[in-house]
Each structure stands twice: as structure tokens, then as C-alpha cells.
Amino acid sequence: MGRQPCCEKVGLKRGPWTVDEDQKLMNFILNNGIHCWRMVPKLAGLMRCGKSCRLRWTNYLRPDLKRGALSEMEENQIIQLHSRLGNRWSKIAAHFPGRTDNEIKNHWNTRIKKRLKLLGLDPVTHKPIDPPERYHPKDSQATPWEEEEKSLDVGLSDNPCREDLSMAKQDGFDLGLDDNGSAFLSYGMLWEGLDMENMKIQGNPSNSCTTAFSMDGSVYPSLVEESSLLEDSKLYWTHSVDSVPSWSGMHSLEEMFSIGNHK
DNA sequence: AATAACACCAACCGCGCTTGA
DNA sequence: ATCAAGCGCGGTTGGTGTTAT
Numbered sequence: 001m002g003r004q005p006c007c008e009k010v011g012l013k014r015g016p017w018t019v020d021e022d023q024k025l026m027n028f029i030l031n032n033g034i035h036c037w038r039m040v041p042k043l044a045g046l047m048r049c050g051k052s053c054r055l056r057w058t059n060y061l062r063p064d065l066k067r068g069a070l071s072e073m074e075e076n077q078i079i080q081l082h083s084r085l086g087n088r089w090s091k092i093a094a095h096f097p098g099r100t101d102n103e104i105k106n107h108w109n110t111r112i113k114k115r116l117k118l119l120g121l122d123p124v125t126h127k128p129i130d131p132p133e134r135y136h137p138k139d140s141q142a143t144p145w146e147e148e149e150k151s152l153d154v155g156l157s158d159n160p161c162r163e164d165l166s167m168a169k170q171d172g173f174d175l176g177l178d179d180n181g182s183a184f185l186s187y188g189m190l191w192e193g194l195d196m197e198n199m200k201i202q203g204n205p206s207n208s209c210t211t212a213f214s215m216d217g218s219v220y221p222s223l224v225e226e227s228s229l230l231e232d233s234k235l236y237w238t239h240s241v242d243s244v245p246s247w248s249g250m251h252s253l254e255e256m257f258s259i260g261n262h263k
Numbered sequence: 264a265a266t267a268a269c270a271c272c273a274a275c276c277g278c279g280c281t282t283g284a
Numbered sequence: 285a286t287c288a289a290g291c292g293c294g295g296t297t298g299g300t301g302t303t304a305t
Contacts (some may be wrong), residue, residue: 016273016299038290054291055274103292104273184287 013047016055021046025053026061059102066098070107078104082143083126 013021016251037050046053070078074096081092089101089108096104111123113123122129 018269051291053272058292059273087294101293102273109295110271219304233272 011047012049012052014052019061021048022061025056029057029061029102055102057098062100064098065100070099070104074099075107075112078108079116082108082112086122138154 017025024046025040028040032043034040040050040053041047041048044053048056077095078092081095085091087105089105093099093101095102108123116123116126117129120129121127122124218238
């Protein structure tokens with residue numbers, strides 16, 4: 001006896017969402033908020049399952065989503081967080097306001113993985129490929145990232161990046177040390193040294209100063225841009241869909257989305 | 264110009280966790 | 285304590301666009 005399907009699939013639409021469907025879902029959530037995803041498609045007049053609606057909202061329609069490619073700084077942060085947390089995309093995404101776990105996961109699978117391999121690093125362990133074994137699972141019940149998580153609060157703080165800064169400082173990223181105090185290559189330096197066009201390591205780390213973390217904490221342009229953007233448009237999105245009905249600036253939102261964000 | 268190979272990403276699937284009856 | 289509904293997460297798939305041959 002298997003698990004019952006999340007919904008009755010007969011007669012339900014699948015595949016890419018149309019503009020009309022997006023508008024219906026958007027309008028419904030803006031006007032009513034979300035209390036039960038299962039009921040959303042029925043009430044919104046959509047021939048979709050609730051799960052599909054939730055995915056569409058969280059990955060595409062949410063007003064606080066940040067559009068565009070991930071910056072090099074964001075990539076570096078993703079790598080460092082992944083080395084601590086493993087494939088816990090939602091936890092990693094929590095450090096990137098406006099980015100979804102799906103987006104980060106896709107980016108990891110399609111780009112970062114390859115880059116790490118090119119650099120001779122194992123995307124899973126973040127260590128040089130075929131190094132002498134340093135991690136012995138038998139020695140510990142928990143994986144390295146599980147151990148790491150015990151000492152980390154991976155939830156959102158007032159300034160997630162500042163939290164990361166302290167993490168980085170604690171763990172010696174600026175010194176090129178890993179969690180165990182061993183020699184460790186800075187991803188930022190590796191990134192700078194990798195000429196993706198010619199696919200070769202240029203190797204002048206001394207010129208490479210762009211790491212994920214700036215110790216003065218002043219260089220997070222994407223966040224700065226975003227916060228000013230939010231201020232300008234008077235949007236106060238709080239990561240909680242329950243707060244949808246209380247947004248101010250609803251008209252700005254609707255205008256924004258009537259322009260269309262479709263492929 | 265045709266088409267094969269590759270890259271990207273939206274969407275789906277199924278499992279596990281949480282919550283409430 | 286048990287069970288089922290609902291939700292969230294991570295892995296995977298498939299469609300579409302781009303590049304190489």
C-alpha cells in the first residue's frame with residue numbers, strides 16, 4: 001500500500017504554466033494569501049494540483065524573488081555553504097534572500113559542479129580528487145556537514161551575510177584554512193585564477209582578492225541593491241506568505257507583474 | 264542549412280517530516 | 285500513541301535554447 005497521490009491527477013493540467021494561469025494564481029494569492037495549498041487551485045480556478053501551485057509560486061511568482069544570474073560572490077558563498085551543509089538546498093537558499101532552493105540547486109548541478117571538477121576538487125567532499133582519506137565515516141556518526149550544522153544556526157538572521165562573515169572568520173577562510181585547520185585553497189582565489197575561456201589555471205593568487213567574504217562586511221551590492229529597491233517600491237515582503245494580505249504597495253506589485261515575467 | 268550535442272532551468276515525483284485529530 | 289493529511293525538500297526529468305560539427 002503506497003502513499004496516496006497528493007491530489008487527484010485526472011483532468012489536471014501539467015507542464016509549463018501559461019500567462020493566464022500565472023495571473024490567476026498571482027491574483028488569488030495577492031487577494032487571499034495562502035492558508036491551504038490544496039484549496040488554492042480550486043479557489044483560484046486552476047486545473048492544477050496544489051503542489052504545482054506552490055512550486056510555481058515559490059520558484060517563480062513570489063514578488064521577492066531576485067532575477068538574473070548568480071554573481072561570482074554568490075557562487076563562492078554557495079560553495080562554502082555547501083561544504084558545510086551538503087545538499088541542503090533550502091538551508092543554503094536561506095542565506096540568499098530572493099533566491100530559491102531550486103535555483104541554487106540547478107546552478108550547482110549545471111555550473112558549479114563542473115567548475116569544481118575543472119579545479120580538481122570533488123564537488124561532494126570539496127577536497128582535491130583522490131586525496132589521502134582524511135574523513136573516516138566509521139569514526140563519526142555524523143557527516144562533516146552534519147557536525148558543522150550542530151555548531152551553526154543556519155536560519156536567517158538580521159543580516160545573513162554578516163553571519164557568514166563571522167563564520168568565515170571563525171573558520172579561517174581568510175587565512176586559507178579549512179575547518180580542521182589544514183591548508184585550504186580559497187575558492188575565490190581559485191575562481192579568479194581559472195580562465196574559463198582557455199580552461200586553464202592562470203595561477204597568480206596574489207592578485208586575487210575577490211573572495212566571498214569581505215572582512216569589513218561592506219561589500220554586498222546585491223543585497224544593498226535589493227534593499228533599496230524594496231524601499232523604493234514600498235514593498236514589505238516578509239518571507240511569510242501568511243503576511244500577503246497585509247502588504248503595502250500592492251498596486252506596485254500588480255503593475256510589476258502585469259509587465260510579465262514570462263519566458 | 265541541418266542536426267547532433269550540450270547547457271540550462273522549470274516542473275514533476277516521491278519520500279520524510281510535521282501537525283492535528 | 286496512532287494515523288492521515290498536508291507541506292517541504294531533494295533528486296530527477298524533459299523541454300527549449302545555444303553551440304558545435
